[in-house]
Amino acid sequence: MNVYKACTCAKYFLDSGKEEKMSKLVPMLAVKLAVLILVTTVILSIHTASGECSEDLDAQFADQSYSGVASYTVREGDTLYDIAMDYQVSVRELMRANNLTGSLIRPGQVLFLPEKKTGESYLSRGDISREEMMLLARLIHAEARGESFEGQVAVGAVILNRLASPHFPKTIREVIYQKTSHVYQFSPVGDGSINLEPNEKAIQAAVQAIQGKDPTGGALFFYNPDISRDQWIRTLPVVTRIGNHVFAISSS
Numbered sequence: 001m002n003v004y005k006a007c008t009c010a011k012y013f014l015d016s017g018k019e020e021k022m023s024k025l026v027p028m029l030a031v032k033l034a035v036l037i038l039v040t041t042v043i044l045s046i047h048t049a050s051g052e053c054s055e056d057l058d059a060q061f062a063d064q065s066y067s068g069v070a071s072y073t074v075r076e077g078d079t080l081y082d083i084a085m086d087y088q089v090s091v092r093e094l095m096r097a098n099n100l101t102g103s104l105i106r107p108g109q110v111l112f113l114p115e116k117k118t119g120e121s122y123l124s125r126g127d128i129s130r131e132e133m134m135l136l137a138r139l140i141h142a143e144a145r146g147e148s149f150e151g152q153v154a155v156g157a158v159i160l161n162r163l164a165s166p167h168f169p170k171t172i173r174e175v176i177y178q179k180t181s182h183v184y185q186f187s188p189v190g191d192g193s194i195n196l197e198p199n200e201k202a203i204q205a206a207v208q209a210i211q212g213k214d215p216t217g218g219a220l221f222f223y224n225p226d227i228s229r230d231q232w233i234r235t236l237p238v239v240t241r242i243g244n245h246v247f248a249i250s251s252s
Contacts, residue, residue, distance in 0.1 A: 156209030
């Protein structure tokens with residue numbers, strides 16, 4: 001509104017006898033303006049305090065235990081097993097540190113890396129190389145490629161259970177290639193089928209077994225009763241049967 005229009009409006013109100021209304025309107029506008037300024041001030045104060053509070057909370061979280069723990073951002077193609085091996089921690093501890101119930105991870109996901117512990121009874125990726133993992137997958141594929149996924153994990157678990165036993169060798173390779181009276185413990189080694197390329201199912205079964213999954217409940221032996229001609233193995237205490245395989249423990 002320009003000066004001329006403002007003067008004209010003022011003259012109109014004066015000339016029309018509305019001076020009294022004008023006198024009432026001015027205080028009302030002043031009150032509303034004061035309220036608006038007060039509300040705006042309060043909102044700005046709350047926003048500022050909120051920002052300061054957020055910064056304080058961020059600082060508090062930064063000072064908590066995770067500040068001293070290394071982290072890793074998952075990249076395309078990573079697996080939990082790969083990350084655990086690279087950082088020399090067990091898969092089980094890695095899952096526990098990140099509240100994971102399975103081995104599924106996604107690119108961009110941030111994982112906290114626990115400190116490497118010694119003297120643990122379980123296996124870690126530091127104990128098992130990628131080559132041994134693939135060897136385990138090849139044995140699983142050769143021995144149980146017609147079995148369910150649980151049956152394949154069970155075969156892998158037997159190998160891992162032998163590693164924990166004082167009566168067997170201490171590496172996956174040595175367990176798989178072990179001989180008794182010049183006869184291989186596992187027939188695929190003798191007939192060469194151990195060299196077949198494992199499929200994805202067998203590889204995942206090997207990973208599950210390494211992570212500690214054991215459908216057998218601690219079995220050290222397995223055999224197919226429809227095929228096996230070994231009479232001694234049939235005398236061992238049976239713990240379970242999964243698919244075509246019977247799983248047993250030592251009698252001693």
